[in-house]
Amino acid sequence: xxxxxxxxxxxxxxxxxxxxxxxxxxxxxxxxxxxxxxxxxxxxxxxxxxxxxxxxxxxxxxxxxxxxxxxxxxxxxxxxxxxxxxxxxxxxxxxxxxxxxxxxxxxxxxxxxxxxxxxxxxxxxxxxxxxxxxxxxxxxxxxxxxxxxxxxxxxxxxxxxxxxxxxxxxxxxxxxxxxxxxxxxxxxxxxxxxxxxxxxxxxxxxxxxxxxxxxxxxxxxxxxxxxxxxxxxxxxxxxxxxxxxxxxxxxxxxxxxxxxxxxxxxxxxxxxxxxxxx
Amino acid sequence: xxxxxxxxxxxxxxxxxxxxxxxxxxxxxxxxxxxxxxxxxxxxxxxxxxxxxxxxxxxxxxxxxxxxxxxxxxxxxxxxxxxxxxxxxxxxxxxxxxxxxxxxxxxxxxxxxxxxxxxxxxxxxxxxxxxxxxxxxxxxxxxxxxxxxxxxxxxxxxxxxxxxxxxxxxxxxxxxxxxxxxxxxxxxxxxxxxxxxxxxxxxxxxxxxxxxxxxxxxxxxxxxxxxxxxxxxxxxxxxxxxxxxxxxxxxxxxxxxxxxxxxxxxxxxxxxxxxxxxxxxxxxxxxxxxxxxxxxxxxxxxxxxxxxxxxxxxxxxxxxxxxxxxxxxxxxxxxxxxxxxxxxxxxxxxxxxxxxxxxxxxxxxxxxxxxxxxxxxxxxxxxxxxxxxxxxxxxxxxxxxxxxxxxxxxxxxxxxxxxxxxxxxxxxxxxxxxxxxxxxxxxxxxxxxxxxxxxxxxxxxxxxxxxxxxxxxxxxxxxxxxxxxxxxxxxxxxxxxxxxxxxxxxxxxxxxxxxxxxxxxxxxxxxxxxxxxxxxxxxxxxxxx
Numbered sequence: 001x002x003x004x005x006x007x008x009x010x011x012x013x014x015x016x017x018x019x020x021x022x023x024x025x026x027x028x029x030x031x032x033x034x035x036x037x038x039x040x041x042x043x044x045x046x047x048x049x050x051x052x053x054x055x056x057x058x059x060x061x062x063x064x065x066x067x068x069x070x071x072x073x074x075x076x077x078x079x080x081x082x083x084x085x086x087x088x089x090x091x092x093x094x095x096x097x098x099x100x101x102x103x104x105x106x107x108x109x110x111x112x113x114x115x116x117x118x119x120x121x122x123x124x125x126x127x128x129x130x131x132x133x134x135x136x137x138x139x140x141x142x143x144x145x146x147x148x149x150x151x152x153x154x155x156x157x158x159x160x161x162x163x164x165x166x167x168x169x170x171x172x173x174x175x176x177x178x179x180x181x182x183x184x185x186x187x188x189x190x191x192x193x194x195x196x197x198x199x200x201x202x203x204x205x206x207x208x209x210x211x212x213x214x215x216x217x218x219x220x221x222x223x224x225x226x227x228x229x230x231x232x233x234x235x236x237x238x239x240x241x242x243x244x245x246x247x248x249x250x251x252x253x254x255x256x257x258x259x260x261x262x263x264x265x266x267x268x269x270x271x272x273x274x275x276x277x278x
Numbered sequence: 279x280x281x282x283x284x285x286x287x288x289x290x291x292x293x294x295x296x297x298x299x300x301x302x303x304x305x306x307x308x309x310x311x312x313x314x315x316x317x318x319x320x321x322x323x324x325x326x327x328x329x330x331x332x333x334x335x336x337x338x339x340x341x342x343x344x345x346x347x348x349x350x351x352x353x354x355x356x357x358x359x360x361x362x363x364x365x366x367x368x369x370x371x372x373x374x375x376x377x378x379x380x381x382x383x384x385x386x387x388x389x390x391x392x393x394x395x396x397x398x399x400x401x402x403x404x405x406x407x408x409x410x411x412x413x414x415x416x417x418x419x420x421x422x423x424x425x426x427x428x429x430x431x432x433x434x435x436x437x438x439x440x441x442x443x444x445x446x447x448x449x450x451x452x453x454x455x456x457x458x459x460x461x462x463x464x465x466x467x468x469x470x471x472x473x474x475x476x477x478x479x480x481x482x483x484x485x486x487x488x489x490x491x492x493x494x495x496x497x498x499x500x501x502x503x504x505x506x507x508x509x510x511x512x513x514x515x516x517x518x519x520x521x522x523x524x525x526x527x528x529x530x531x532x533x534x535x536x537x538x539x540x541x542x543x544x545x546x547x548x549x550x551x552x553x554x555x556x557x558x559x560x561x562x563x564x565x566x567x568x569x570x571x572x573x574x575x576x577x578x579x580x581x582x583x584x585x586x587x588x589x590x591x592x593x594x595x596x597x598x599x600x601x602x603x604x605x606x607x608x609x610x611x612x613x614x615x616x617x618x619x620x621x622x623x624x625x626x627x628x629x630x631x632x633x634x635x636x637x638x639x640x641x642x643x644x645x646x647x648x649x650x651x652x653x654x655x656x657x658x659x660x661x662x663x664x665x666x667x668x669x670x671x672x673x674x675x676x677x678x679x680x681x682x683x684x685x686x687x688x689x690x691x692x693x694x695x696x697x698x699x700x701x702x703x704x705x706x707x708x709x710x711x712x713x714x715x716x717x718x719x720x721x722x723x724x725x726x727x728x729x730x731x732x733x734x735x736x737x738x739x740x741x742x743x744x745x746x747x748x749x750x751x752x753x754x755x756x757x758x759x760x761x762x763x764x765x766x767x768x769x770x771x772x773x774x775x776x777x778x779x780x781x782x783x784x785x786x787x788x789x790x791x792x793x794x795x796x797x798x799x800x801x802x803x804x805x806x807x808x809x810x811x812x813x814x815x816x817x818x819x820x821x822x823x
Binding site: 174175176178179180181182183184185186189193194197198 | 612614638639641642645646648650653654655656657658659667668670671672714717718721
């Protein structure tokens with residue numbers, strides 16, 4: 001009970017020492033999350049309907065990031081697109097995290113032929129270029145936001161499995177795990193009480209990192225036309241559509257591109273801070 | 279041995295050292311002053327955190343990056359070197375002062391040959407051309423007893439044993455005939471027989487060249503054997519210093535008295551034990567225990583036909599050096615390893631025939647306490663959760679009963695209840711080992727296996743844990759299987775003993791008999807190697823149980 005108050009006290013104390021870059025990273029992620037939750041709060045324009053007569057306007061006070069070929073406000077489209085890109089990345093990371101950690105946990109804890117079989121499967125997944133693998137899965141499942149997310153998640157499974165296994169093997173060899181078996185712990189009880197909690201930290205750091213790369217991968221697939229169909233304002237699709245106007249309206253590609261870059265960098269920064277705290 | 283006419287070789291005066299952590303300075307050495315005369319061996323003794331290593335590092339100018347000499351002087355042959363730059367110190371290090379580091383395992387460069395690493399000292403200080411250096415290297419290897427020298431010079435560190443690596447480091451340290459050698463725990467990572475050989479070697483080299491030695495050690499036995507003068511440090515301050523004989527015979531400070539009475543190697547009074555009862559009541563019975571490990575070159579026999587019996591309520595010790603098979607033995611006894619052949623009966627049940635659920639159920643009768651209390655407790659659990667966990671593995675108990683048992687166990691191992699909510703990182707090594715003991719005992723086992731359970735602890739903490747174990751044995755009627763490399767501790771606490779050597783049991787029986795009249799020359803050698811036996815005067819101290 002005293003430990004609880006101690007911990008909260010400590011958390012309050014260290015808050016002041018958060019490096020500015022990390023605070024900025026969290027601010028970026030928080031803003032993007034807010035866009036996804038309540039887009040109407042951030043813009044008065046529609047994400048899908050254009051204003052006639054306002055085509056291809058340069059950034060101005062009225063249209064912060066300009067307008068596209070059919071008069072849609074680019075800033076509004078980015079704000080309304082957040083929910084598509086973020087939920088896609090979220091599903092992808094969840095699929096990768098759950099499946100990958102499960103595979104890694106089983107392989108690391110069981111050892112022997114279970115380990116060998118699972119890890120060779122993971123090796124073969126890693127051997128296929130990730131974009132090619134995602135594309136083949138989408139071709140099998142069909143187009144759409146959810147399918148893209150699953151395809152990106154499947155690629156991440158291998159990475160999560162590898163990391164989880166190495167962590168589990170490390171924890172599995174420690175004295176306290178042997179002591180837990182020695183005091184009569186069953187396989188699953190020891191896994192739940194000791195192995196899982198002690199191997200999760202770096203897996204969660206990887207999840208934050210993968211969140212960034214998932215947004216990138218989903219945007220890539222959206223750019224290639226495998227994701228959500230137009231007029232969905234998904235970020236990758238925005239960049240792809242802006243391509244046609246590259247010489248006349250640079251803001252159509254630059255704005256969503258910069259947003260993707262910022263979110264990926266922020267996720268990377270946060271992932272590093274998680275990894276460092278361990 | 280101390281010469282009286284000459285001036286001191288090393289004179290440390292009012293030395294204070296701080297370490298900077300975050301934004302504040304923590305002082306770890308408070309005004310330490312002592313001298314080392316030419317040809318003299320001075321031992322800096324103390325427990326972890328006493329500042330002995332920091333002091334030695336300061337002499338060599340090798341303080342960690344955040345360490346700083348706050349005040350005081352370090353005079354070498356009359357010159358204060360405490361404010362010298364690293365570049366200037368390079369001229370002195372290796373030639374006038376040299377270091378024998380603590381851990382032979384990590385102090386040599388793994389990708390260069392031993393010969394090249396010794397030659398480096400001569401090259402750095404520009405002593406001779408290639409050919410003379412090569413001749414010097416071979417001569418040095420001969421001197422430290424690494425023969426054939428030509429072969430050894432071409433070997434890499436991984437091809438040598440721990441003792442041989444330490445000899446290489448000694449060769450490097452004495453290469454340029456320094457006036458002072460700083461030996462920082464030179465043998466604590468080595469087996470006791472190897473330890474003696476290495477200390478003999480340092481002694482011999484010192485006598486040949488009249489070198490002074492500043493010996494940093496936690497082992498009073500080693501210090502008593504090898505030093506002319508003792509400097510006893512506690513919490514960064516000198517408690518007492520003087521000639522070995524004087525300090526050991528009439529310790530002035532209370533701390534030194536406690537250290538002396540806690541050091542198992544210096545106390546010569548074995549614990550009084552009740553006479554062993556009839557053979558019938560056996561807690562552990564091991565017969566023909568044999569274990570083969572599969573290796574690339576065929577099976578390797580780690581244990582060969584080991585047999586011993588332990589009566590209920592007594593302590594049986596298994597002693598041996600690294601690689602002797604003692605760990606394999608206890609891991610078989612607690613059921614973590616399936617032996618190739620043999621029987622292990624605990625409380626009459628043959629453990630080797632159990633597996634799966636039956637083995638799990640049986641575990642409550644025999645529990646293991648590990649050597650390293652920093653690795654055997656889950657860092658994410660609280661002390662309360664750690665001690666409670668074994669109870670969750672068997673018949674469900676109501677929460678209040680479990681809490682009551684945990685509190686009772688905490689009382690028995692003499693830890694305050696306030697610790698229940700803390701994490702292991704907030705506890706010291708000795709406190710953690712108490713937690714580990716509480717966890718092992720909470721199921722009410724009949725047999726407790728202690729695998730080097732006190733070896734990682736400071737001598738005073740070790741004495742407290744041994745006293746606790748003794749008391750628990752009396753109040754709970756426990757049987758101990760005590761694995762150790764430290765014969766002094768074994769002699770102090772056990773009733774019977776098995777001496778292991780290369781997988782075989784070379785000696786066994788009641789402790790008094792084995793120590794007085796060992797069957798094998800190996801046991802004799804082990805007993806002779808216990809540091810502190812050559813101490814000028816044997817200390818008669820209160821029985822530290």
